[in-house]
Amino acid sequence: MSNMLIVGSVALDNVRTPFGEVTEALGGSCAYASVSASYFTRPAIVAVIGGDFPDKYRRLLNKHEIDLSGLQVVPKGKTFRWRGYYEYDMNQAHTLETRLNVFADFHPVIPESLRKTPYVLLGNIDPDLQYEVLDQLEAPRLALVDTMNYWIEGKQEQLLRVIRRCQIVLLNDAEARQLCDTPNLQKAARQILKLGPQRVIIKKGEHGCLMFSRDSYFTAPAYPLEVIKDPTGAGDTFAGGFLGYIAGANRLTETTFRKAVIVGTAMASFTVEEFSLGRLANLKPTDIVRRCRELKEQTHFPRVELAIAAKK
């Protein structure tokens, strides 16, 4: 029985980076987020694929015990495809081609058995579709909405009404600045919290992320890597690991949220080490725990005592 639902895209990606390239590789927010979450809970996905979706990728999702009862298949349609590349600095994805294919007419339908799912991840898709999902759910305990600049620019009103119904908002620093029209991320987060959500998480790529609630503030670094082969899916992997960890723990304490941020950070670091889900889909629990411990060691410092601070 799933206690986590992920709505988003399943895609076939062609990606080129300075470290190589892949063609027709498994991608899309649902793929990254669900496999990431699968290490902590049993997620279900709601997405759409075409009849051309390779069997090996279905097997990969099955192997991770992902509930595919909400995965729509359009037998005569083609799966969503994205083609892009990254320059040497890896911070910006350059899109060469987007073919929506079956995704163009996609409307998420939540199976009856999943309507009471307590933990819901609304992947970065059209806010109108995200709203449709919320309408089909029975008061989720925690709904997390992910988004991007494209929707902030084109569908801001629709996005805001989704944000007002969610408990957690996830976005990156540029998006937070854009949505709130301020360069200051602290101010931006406070503004978003006023809309209703209990928490805002601002992702900053190589600089880690910030988590805000009305009465708490947490900052986490990225896991340090000397080689990043392909950044595709890092944000979705973070989201899946974050919410998956919370769903697995089934507790909404500050402590759980902080650990979830660290788990999401660790999971994202595995994704970027290989193309597609090359590393993410092949982890042992000890790999994850080891990386979380390294993050703890890398951020730890003892109390600074008054005696020394006042010393002359």
Next chain:
Amino acid sequence: MSNMLIVGSVALDNVRTPFGEVTEALGGSCAYASVSASYFTRPAIVAVIGGDFPDKYRRLLNKHEIDLSGLQVVPKGKTFRWRGYYEYDMNQAHTLETRLNVFADFHPVIPESLRKTPYVLLGNIDPDLQYEVLDQLEAPRLALVDTMNYWIEGKQEQLLRVIRRCQIVLLNDAEARQLCDTPNLQKAARQILKLGPQRVIIKKGEHGCLMFSRDSYFTAPAYPLEVIKDPTGAGDTFAGGFLGYIAGANRLTETTFRKAVIVGTAMASFTVEEFSLGRLANLKPTDIVRRCRELKEQTHFPRVELAIAAKK
């Protein structure tokens, strides 16, 4: 008796930001770094001023018990002046005018009594002058070199020979990328460590900083502020607080270095809250300790346990 020496500039700044402006305000790397360090040890400065240097600023430095025996005064000369402004996003200083004045012919002379000082901060000045300082010192325990893009572009060879003689290198992320010709900060730091220094600290402004040694890695966030009135001097304040704390503790353990990074971070956050040294020069030790504790709370998270990570 001073155990810390700071070489750099003392300036009179005209600064405008979206939050106001100041004219003929105390500035320069030596001013910020020495006052910052003065909360932890008794620093001496080596710099130059003109006969026009306002008495009130000399009193300010005296009040913080800064050893001015190495401060050269050119009675008929004018003090170094900088005029600049910041745009709304505050990340980039725009220089309108730099008048070197007495600084144009400055050569640091270390007074006899200061040549054995164990902790030395080479503020961001011409690498040739930094080298002259090292030549006058008797084997400092810890020499820290700060620099900027201007010297990386114009005097790279001279800068490298200074770096080879220092134990700690401090630079910002853009400078690290430029000096090492790589977008990856982890790689850049490893490259600098190979030149000889024991530690590299990469400052990332609002994203905090990274500290590397051959066998350790520490990452610290910036202190969160909703309003930054004037970023001038933040880097120098960090450097002064960092090395001042170490000089005060007089210990070179990983733990001391980490606490020093946090102290430097806290000190820099005070500087940017006001123009010039408006806040930095008026702190109580408890202000500093409180901010360090907040930084600890903001980065703390419990161990992520295997039991939960493996849960299905």
